[in-house]
Amino acid sequence: MSIGDLGLMSALKTRMQWHQARQRVLAENVANADTPSFKAKDLKQPELPVTGDRFAGRARAPAVSLAVTSTGHLAGRGGQGGFGSVDKPNFEVTPSGNAVDLEEQMTKSAENQLDYQTVATLYQQSLGLLRTALGRK
Amino acid sequence: MTMEFMQSLKIAASGLKVQSGRMRVIAENIANADSTARAPGQDPYRRKVPTFVSKFDRELGAATVQMGRVERDRSDFKMRHEPGHPAADANGYVKYPNVESLIESVDMREAQRSYEANLNIVSATRRMISRTLDILKA
Numbered sequence: 679m680s681i682g683d684l685g686l687m688s689a690l691k692t693r694m695q696w697h698q699a700r701q702r703v704l705a706e707n708v709a710n711a712d713t714p715s716f717k718a719k720d721l722k723q724p725e726l727p728v729t730g731d732r733f734a735g736r737a738r739a740p741a742v743s744l745a746v747t748s749t750g751h752l753a754g755r756g757g758q759g760g761f762g763s764v765d766k767p768n769f770e771v772t773p774s775g776n777a778v779d780l781e782e783q784m785t786k787s788a789e790n791q792l793d794y795q796t797v798a799t800l801y802q803q804s805l806g807l808l809r810t811a812l813g814r815k
Numbered sequence: 816m817t818m819e820f821m822q823s824l825k826i827a828a829s830g831l832k833v834q835s836g837r838m839r840v841i842a843e844n845i846a847n848a849d850s851t852a853r854a855p856g857q858d859p860y861r862r863k864v865p866t867f868v869s870k871f872d873r874e875l876g877a878a879t880v881q882m883g884r885v886e887r888d889r890s891d892f893k894m895r896h897e898p899g900h901p902a903a904d905a906n907g908y909v910k911y912p913n914v915e916s917l918i919e920s921v922d923m924r925e926a927q928r929s930y931e932a933n934l935n936i937v938s939a940t941r942r943m944i945s946r947t948l949d950i951l952k953a
Contacts, residue, residue: 698819702877712834713880784932
């Protein structure tokens with residue numbers, strides 16, 4: 679049994695991966711803040727089951743991936759399940775068709791960073807919990 | 816899984832690069848605001864306009880930003896009455912570049928703001944990376 683089989687740990691892991699992916703999406707938005715006809719994107723909340731006993735296995739929906747039938751084939755990106763993205767309609771669109779609100783992106787980035795720190799701390803605490811169970815200090 | 820934080824950093828870096836390229840074009844425009852032609856009938860400096868293109872980077876799997884072609888501003892030149900100027904026409908008018916310093920400085924502010932936003936993403940991502948490394952230290 680690996681650490682990932684523990685429901686709590688796998689849920690925290692999914693959450694951390696989600697924050698990583700979100701940071702990437704936010705970086706994309708900010709880099710394209712002056713590109714004509716670029717629309718800001720965001721990620722959907724990850725689907726974490728509420729009941730504690732069925733965390734493992736259901737944390738991620740199975741994703742479609744490319745079949746690898748020969749040694750020369752590349753596996754393709756995002757094979758092991760990605761997070762859905764949402765295009766939120768933005769009411770602030772410039773004449774060039776750009777819809778990125780820098781202030782909104784900055785608050786989202788700060789929020790993402792704080793949430794990530796929270797989850798990382800929780801993960802660390804859970805590791806401490808396991809250590810206590812093993813009888814070490 | 817490749818580390819998505821590194822991707823975030825690279826995307827933000829593409830934004831930084833584009834904004835500094837834009838600053839370079841703006842600096843060129845401001846520096847040449849008074850560059851007239853040397854002989855009558857010739858055109859003075861024409862204002863340059865930077866363009867941005869969103870490009871899907873296959874290696875990163877994300878939309879980075881790139882400088883497109885630097886276009887020329889097609890608006891009319893400013894005419895000034897200076898009969899003694901070497902580039903003055905028969906009526907004593909000289910063509911001056913179509914550069915408005917007010918527009919350039921506003922553009923520069925915008926570039927600065929976008930640059931700072933990209934820097935912000937870089938520092939936020941860096942803090943998230945170092946927090947991840949902290950898990951190892953416990």
